[in-house]
Amino acid sequence: YAPPAGRRPGVPELTALGRAMFLEPALSASGRVACASCHSPDRAYGPDNRLAVQLGGADGRSEGTRAAPSLRYLQNLPAFTEHYHDDDGDDSVDAGPTGGHNWDGRARSAHEQALGPLLSAREMGNRDTAAVLARLQASPLAPQFRLVFGDDIFARPHAALQGALMALEVFQQSPAEFYPYTSKYDAYLRKQTTLSAQELRGLAVFNDVTKGNCASCHISRIAPGGAFPQFTDYGLINIGVPRNRRLAVNADPDHYDLGLCGPDRTDLKDHKEYCGAFRTPSLRNVAVRQVYFHNGGFTSLAQVVRFYATRDTAPRQWYAGRKFDDQPPGLEANVNREAPFGGRPGGKPALSEREIADVVAFLHTLTDGYQR
Structure with a gap:
């Protein structure tokens, strides 16, 4: 152009x-x-x-x-590809569907x-x-x-x-x-400030692969070349977000927003293994939002983190009936099961209430405009 x-x-x-x-x-x-x-x-x-x-x-x-x-922070978003290999990672590792603008990655630029x-x-x-x-x-x-x-x-x-x-x-x-990089966490990375004890605990849980495991998708470290973290790997993932029954479009029980395989995106509609996958957003400035996930069904950060911690141990807290109710039956294998997901109904949640609060406190450090 x-x-x-x-x-x-x-x-x-x-x-x-x-x-x-x-x-x-x-x-x-x-x-x-x-x-x-x-x-x-x-x-x-x-x-x-x-x-x-x-x-x-x-x-x-x-x-x-x-x-x-x-x-914000879309400047490095790659064009959509079904097979992504991170320049800073192992070339033999295929990260799968990655990139593209919109929740389903359909716009290339x-x-x-x-x-x-x-x-x-x-x-x-x-x-x-x-x-x-x-x-x-x-x-x-x-x-x-x-x-x-x-x-x-x-x-x-x-x-x-x-x-x-x-x-x-x-x-x-x-x-x-x-992409101003003016959050408290950016200042912390520049060694211009310190995080509170609660924020540091939250960062530790965020990074711990056996606890929050958040950083596996929402990358929190400085890149090998020195670039500050985007808090996303740009991947598309299915985490089984509950149906938002307040949406007018969901009055139709046969309507499902399946992200990567439709309805807005049509080129991958026959790839059933992609159904239910949406792009991982950056967590920068996530604390200034008032609704969360692709369907806007959650209204607080604590609620979001608690969902991750208890989706599988307390499914009735999140699903009105059938588990993974915002996708048709038969797609359960598409849903991510990595930590903090997993566990049996009635089992111990992946995170305690204190750990949930700590992660939320850390997420607030990602808001731009920090002043000492």
């Missing part, structure tokens, strides 16, 4: 344009939904409310089907991902790219857009669309906005 001929806009002007587009509700069919409506700058570019899923569509009131993720919400009937509600460009041309952003890409840019629809997506992509690569 090269810049239009004769125009080579710089990063500062593309960033400014992308920011303005990100905040502009006039680009939606309803005129009420901006990118920032679901990805608030005040919430680490995640949702700024307690709704399980956000509202959008042509009327601005239609309920979505998945929780809005944070857009930030450029491609930027178009999805603009055209989604559940998000910004534009019927096609022509409608997007018409709204952009009629919006308060049109003069700025012409200044960046040329006075005749709207006469070249393909170039205009690519320019719009490029501006959104460049904005979302802004270090200060999207």
Whole structure:
């Protein structure tokens, strides 16, 4: 997606344009939904409310089907692949399905991902790219857009669309906005501060492969090359998240959101072994969220950690009937059983209540904007 001929806009002007587009509700069919409506700058570019899923569509009131993720710390997200080999790890180890934007990894790049919400009937509600460009041309952003890409840019629809997506992509690569590394944990790694006793206990449980085992997917260590941790391995995994019966789409008992194998993603629908897998999100800024998991069914960090610790020892606490009730029977083998999962109903939980509280305390150290 090269810049239009004769125009080579710089990063500062593309960033400014992308920011303005990100905040502009006039680009939606309803005129009420901006990118920032679901990805608030005040919430680490995640949702700024307690709704399980956000509202959008042509009327601005239609309920979505998945929780809005944070857009921070996606700068190193690889394109989706079914077979991933970590550059810093053992080349012989296949980590399986990894990468891609969205909960199901279907968008290969930030450029491609930027178009999805603009055209989604559940998000910004534009019927096609022509409608997007018409709204952009009629919006308060049109003069700025012409200044960046040329006075005749709207006469070249393909170039205009690519320019719009490029501006959104460049904005979302802004270090200060999207990967600032300013949390207390970052300061701790720089040896600029110390963690409290409770936070250190939580970190120990987080890293312990026999306890929380969180770091096996949410990597907490500095990489061999010196890069600070992203707190995700970008993998897609099925952990048996309970069905969120409050979602309108789940009023249909035959509807299942199976992530990697559909319904939003269709290219892997015949790979039953992938059903129920969703991308592992970064845990950076997780404490500023108000809902958790792909269906927004959990409302506190303590609840999330407790689910990991007791999913198998106290399943009735989480499932209204059948265990793993948000996927059809027969897919139980797809569900992850590694620690902290495992154990028999009625058995000892993987973590004590104190350990759960300690992990939550540690997770709060991952919030950007720490000041000593």
